[in-house]
Structure formats: C-alpha cells, structure tokens
Amino acid sequence: MATGFFTDSTLCIGCKACEVACKQWNELPSDGFEFTGNSYDNTSQLSGTTWRHVDFVERESVDAEGIATSWSMLSDVCKHCTHAGCLEACPTGAIIRNEFGSVFVQPDICNGCGYCVVSCPFGVIDLIEAVGRGDDAAKYSVATLHDDRLNERKTAVQATGGVAGKCTLCYDRQRVGMVPACAKACPTESIQFGEIDDLRERAKRRVETLQARGVDARLYGADDVGGGIGALNAFFLLTDSPEAYNLPAEPVLPSTRQAMGYAAAAFAALTLATIGWAIFRGEGGAA
Amino acid sequence: MKSYYDRPLLKGPHWGSNVVTYLFLGGIMGGLGLISLLADDRPEPEMKKLRKATRYTAFALAAINPPILISHLGRPERFFNMLRIVKFKSPMSLGVWGLVLYSGAAGANAVRELADDGIVPKMLRYIAPSATVPIQALLGAFMAGYTGVLISATAIPFWATGKRHIPAFSVCSGAASASALATLLSTLQGNHDVIPRLERLEMAASALEVALIADFRRRGGAATAPFFEGRVGTRLRDFTILGGIVVPFALNAIGGAFKLPKSLDALRSIAASTLTLVGGYVLRESLIEAGKLSANDPHVAFRQPS
Numbered sequence: 001m002a003t004g005f006f007t008d009s010t011l012c013i014g015c016k017a018c019e020v021a022c023k024q025w026n027e028l029p030s031d032g033f034e035f036t037g038n039s040y041d042n043t044s045q046l047s048g049t050t051w052r053h054v055d056f057v058e059r060e061s062v063d064a065e066g067i068a069t070s071w072s073m074l075s076d077v078c079k080h081c082t083h084a085g086c087l088e089a090c091p092t093g094a095i096i097r098n099e100f101g102s103v104f105v106q107p108d109i110c111n112g113c114g115y116c117v118v119s120c121p122f123g124v125i126d127l128i129e130a131v132g133r134g135d136d137a138a139k140y141s142v143a144t145l146h147d148d149r150l151n152e153r154k155t156a157v158q159a160t161g162g163v164a165g166k167c168t169l170c171y172d173r174q175r176v177g178m179v180p181a182c183a184k185a186c187p188t189e190s191i192q193f194g195e196i197d198d199l200r201e202r203a204k205r206r207v208e209t210l211q212a213r214g215v216d217a218r219l220y221g222a223d224d225v226g227g228g229i230g231a232l233n234a235f236f237l238l239t240d241s242p243e244a245y246n247l248p249a250e251p252v253l254p255s256t257r258q259a260m261g262y263a264a265a266a267f268a269a270l271t272l273a274t275i276g277w278a279i280f281r282g283e284g285g286a287a
Numbered sequence: 288m289k290s291y292y293d294r295p296l297l298k299g300p301h302w303g304s305n306v307v308t309y310l311f312l313g314g315i316m317g318g319l320g321l322i323s324l325l326a327d328d329r330p331e332p333e334m335k336k337l338r339k340a341t342r343y344t345a346f347a348l349a350a351i352n353p354p355i356l357i358s359h360l361g362r363p364e365r366f367f368n369m370l371r372i373v374k375f376k377s378p379m380s381l382g383v384w385g386l387v388l389y390s391g392a393a394g395a396n397a398v399r400e401l402a403d404d405g406i407v408p409k410m411l412r413y414i415a416p417s418a419t420v421p422i423q424a425l426l427g428a429f430m431a432g433y434t435g436v437l438i439s440a441t442a443i444p445f446w447a448t449g450k451r452h453i454p455a456f457s458v459c460s461g462a463a464s465a466s467a468l469a470t471l472l473s474t475l476q477g478n479h480d481v482i483p484r485l486e487r488l489e490m491a492a493s494a495l496e497v498a499l500i501a502d503f504r505r506r507g508g509a510a511t512a513p514f515f516e517g518r519v520g521t522r523l524r525d526f527t528i529l530g531g532i533v534v535p536f537a538l539n540a541i542g543g544a545f546k547l548p549k550s551l552d553a554l555r556s557i558a559a560s561t562l563t564l565v566g567g568y569v570l571r572e573s574l575i576e577a578g579k580l581s582a583n584d585p586h587v588a589f590r591q592p593s
C-alpha cells in the first residue's frame with residue numbers, strides 16, 4: 001500500500017520543526033547559514049541535504065487601515081511522483097520505487113552522474129558534496145541502511161557523498177512501523193502521513209471545509225498534475241497559486257520529449273548521410 | 288508574475304568542461320563513423336588512406352572518451368553501475384551502451400586495418416566482420432545525436448524547448464567537426480586529393496547546422512534567451528556561428544572555386560578546419576552553460592515545455 005504526505009499550508013505555523021527533525025533523524029549536514037532577507041526563510045530551497053523546506057509566502061493587501069501582510073507557510077518536500085523524472089533518468093537504477101510506493105535513492109548504487117538533478121520537474125533532488133568520501137561506503141549498503149539503522153546512527157548519505165540525495169519518506173522508519181520524522185515532529189498536523197487514498201480523502205474534505213469558509217484553498221498534486229507525471233504521493237493544500245510557493249503550475253515529465261528528439265537526430269543523420277553518399281560515392285563525387 | 292522571491296525553481300546541471308569535451312568528442316566519433324562508411328570499399332588510393340585515418344582516429348577517440356565521461360561522476364569508481372541495466376527511458380543509460388557498442392565496432396574496424404597493414408597478425412582480420420562498418424556508422428549517428436536528446440529530455444526550460452532542434456544540430460555539428468578533423472589528418476598524411484570531398488561534406492553539414500540554429504532562434508521563444516543572448520550568446524555568435532561556420536564555409540567555398548597554390552591551399556584548409564573544430568566545441572559549451580543559466584529563471588520553469 002502506497003504511503004505519502006498531505007501537507008496543509010493552512011495549518012503550518014512556520015516553526016520549521018520538520019526541517020530540524022529531518023536533519024536530525026537523517027543526520028544531514030548543515031548547509032551553512034545565509035541570511036536571505038526573504039521573510040523568515042533562510043533555508044531557501046530543498047537540496048541534497050535539506051529534505052524539508054518551509055516556504056514563507058508574504059502577501060500584502062491594502063485597505064482603509066493601511067497595509068496588511070498575511071503569511072502563508074508551506075513545508076515543501078520531494079513529491080514522490082507517480083511518474084518520476086528522477087527515477088526514469090537514473091542510468092544506474094539507483095533510484096527505485098520501494099514497497100511503500102516512494103521514490104528512493106539507493107546511495108550505494110548511485111555514481112553521482114547528476115542526471116536525476118536536471119530531470120526533476122520540481123527542482124528537488126540534488127547532488128551532495130563529497131563529504132567523507134573514501135569512508136567505508138560499502139558498509140552502508142541498502143540492506144544495512146534500514147535494518148541496522150536504529151543502532152548505526154550514521155547515514156549512508158554522509159558516508160558516501162558525491163551522490164544524489166533527497167527525501168526517502170523515512171524509508172528506514174517506515175520499515176519498522178514508525179511515522180516519518182517530519183510528520184512526527186509537526187505540532188499542528190500540517191504534515192500528515194498515511195496511506196495515499198486515505199490522505200486524499202482527508203484532503204478533499206479539508207479543502208471543501210475551507211472553501212465553505214471562504215478560504216481560497218486548492219489542492220496541488222492530490223490528482224494528476226498533468227504533463228505525464230500523474231498524481232503526487234506527497235501533495236499539498238495551497239492558498240495561493242503554485243508559483244507563489246515555488247511550485248510549477250504546469251510541470252512536465254521530461255522523458256516524454258525523447259521520441260521527438262531521436263526522430264530529429266535521425267532526420268539530420270539521414271540527410272547528411274544522403275548528401276555524403278552523393279559527394280563521396282555519387283557519379284561526379286567519386287570521379 | 289508571481290514567484291517565490293525569484294528563487295530558482297530548478298536545479299541546474301553540475302556538469303563542467305569534461306562533459307562539454309565528452310559531448311564534443313562524441314559528435315566527432317559519430318561523424319567519423321559516417322566518413323569511414325563513405326570511404327569504405329573504394330578503389331581510389333585517397334579513399335583507402337582516408338578510410339584508415341578515420342578508423343584509427345575513431346578508435347583512439349573511443350578509447351579516450353570513456354575516461355572523460357567517468358571523470359565527471361561524483362563517484363567515478365562506480366561508473367560500472369551504469370552497466371548493470373539497460374533503460375530505454377534514460378538517454379544517459381542508452382548513451383553509455385551506445386558508447387560501449389560503438390567502441391566495439393570501432394575496435395573491430397581498426398583491427399581490420401591493422402591486420403591489412405601487417406601490424407597485427409593477418410588472421411585477426413577475419414574475426415572482425417565487415418558489417419561492423421555500417422554498424423559503426425549507425426551507432427555513430429546515435430552517438431552524435433543522443434547527447435542532444437539527453438539534455439532536451441530534462442526539466443531545464445532552454446534544453447526542453449530545443450527537443451527538435453538541439454539533437455538535429457548536434458548531429459550536424461558532429462559531422463562538420465569530424466570532416467574538419469579528417470581534413471586536418473589528410474593534410475598531415477599528404478592525402479590532398481580527398482580534401483575537396485571532405486570540405487564539401489563539411490559545408491553541407493554546417494549549412495544545415497546554421498539553418499537549424501536560426502530556426503531554433505526564430506521559434507524558441509523566451510526560454511532560448513540564455514543561449515542566444517548575453518555572454519553565452521556572444522561567444523556562440525563569435526566562435527560558432529561566425530568563426531565556426533560562416534568563415535570556414537567561405538574558406539571552403541574559395542577552395543572549391545579557385546585553384547590556389549599548394550601551400551596557400553593547405554593553409555586555407557587548415558585554418559577552416561581548426562575554426563570549425565573550435566566552433567563545434569563552443570557550441571557544446573554554450574549548450575551546457577545556457578542550461579545552467581536557464582535553470583536559474585523560475586518564470587520560464589513554471590510552465591514547462593511539452
């Protein structure tokens with residue numbers, strides 16, 4: 001049974017407990033500190049070592065009493081797409097769909113080619129700097145990753161470096177029946193974890209309730225997002241357009257362009273081969 | 288237009304000059320496969336020489352290109368993990384297999400030449416069937432084109448917008464660069480008789496290339512700005528369009544139209560070939576650099592090209 005996240009921006013208080021819990025559980029290194037000046041968001045983006053990121057959307061409205069600022073916060077995460085660009089692109093087969101329906105990077109298979117990075121329509125997955133390279137990477141094979149994890153408090157990610165990293169949907173925790181660290185830490189249940197069908201139903205009820213109260217609520221990814229991607233196993237409830245949260249309004253699965261590309265290359269090759277044949281082997285050419 | 292503090296939506300490629308070199312040499316390998324097929328089985332002595340030159344060179348490139356590819360990996364020692372699967376949906380996976388098979392065919396063709404030259408035992412000639420010549424040409428076309436498919440089958444808006452044009456002009460650029468390299472080699476060999484034909488092939492390839500690039504610019508829209516404008520656009524114009532296509536084309540046309548004194552003519556064709564090769568490299572470099580810039584612009588990435 002596929003599991004996933006339903007992240008509800010209307011419940012988020014911007015505490016970043018999810019970011020911290022994720023970093024802690026997965027022992028992800030710090031990305032350094034940069035003061036961005038963009039509201040309270042100094043994390044800025046998801047990365048190979050940041051698997052939850054809280055967006056702080058500020059909206060200003062002017063009325064008789066002056067300028068009012070409203071906030072909408074949303075904890076962004078890997079979408080665990082039904083048809084995932086990263087998974088399709090990966091030439092080593094490092095990225096798989098696991099038994100929970102999540103898109104999972106096996107860090108001991110990944111060779112750091114970086115093709116998944118440019119193939120994610122949501123800009124989620126990224127290469128992790130080569131920290132601690134040369135460490136005993138084999139020790140952290142997938143097998144040991146989940147079974148010995150609770151004792152072996154060191155992630156495969158840190159051990160290997162130079163590989164791709166993103167949310168695992170806490171594969172290791174799920175294996176032992178635990179809730180993902182971010183959902184566990186969230187104090188307002190803005191991040192809900194569960195079985196996908198169940199979450200979708202909850203989300204639809206929630207959006208109806210909010211709309212009845214006059215909130216401009218909409219779901220992102222609960223149903224097919226288009227572009228060949230299908231529905232998202234981690235979907236969101238938004239109160240603004242997707243772009244405001246740095247989500248694409250029209251994402252597209254990159255592999256859908258391949259057939260056209262190969263056809264165009266074949267056209268050019270055939271044209272040149274024909275011309276070349278005339279030049280080298282035609283009547284006048286070979287004379 | 289709405290955005291999230293203008294933060295990039297996408298992550299750009301981590302690829303540097305080793306990837307650019309790989310794409311460039313892959314294009315040349317592709318073109319050499321074609322020329323080696325065109326020169327196959329011909330009675331003329333200049334074609335025999337050309338055939339040998341292209342086969343040895345293709346083999347040499349097939350030997351140096353994999354290490355260049357491997358050097359860009361975050362974990363180079365795990366290159367062989369790419370050979371654990373064949374994935375038709377991943378141009379990166381197909382490309383690695385294309386490279387492996389191309390190397391095999393190029394090796395077979397080189398061995399046949401070596402056997403004919405008496406450098407390796409004559410009997411080795413028979414383990415390499417002559418079918419490997421058209422096979423190398425076919426795989427070569429794939430080698431020259433798949434890198435264009437590889438980048439356009441990504442989320443990067445500029446690359447994605449070029450799903451028709453980029454693979455097609457990559458093939459043309461590969462063929463032009465291969466003709467230029469073959470011209471240089473033939474000049475070194477003193478195989479002057481074959482050069483006019485190589486130069487005509489180069490002219491045809493670069494004419495088609497420039498036509499495709501112009502069409503791309505006309506239709507591409509906002510997403511192609513990082514490629515045609517700014518720093519990348521200037522380099523592309525100077526080194527690829529003008530220096531790498533227009534000037535060599537003119538030089539080749541002069542060579543075809545007038546009978547220049549021998550040394551002047553050699554100088555002319557060396558200049559034209561070198562410029563074409565530089566232009567081919569800069570084209571691949573511009574593709575990668577524009578891809579990086581394109582990833583930084585969230586506005587074009589919110590609505591991704593189909």
Ligand code: SF4
Binds near residue numbers: 080081084103119
């Ligand atoms: S959001 Fe990106 S990284 Fe996550 S599964 Fe989809 S394609 Fe892969």
Ligand code: SF4
Binds near residue numbers: 089090111
């Ligand atoms: S970087 Fe790793 S996970 Fe990503 S495509 Fe390459 S091998 Fe697969």
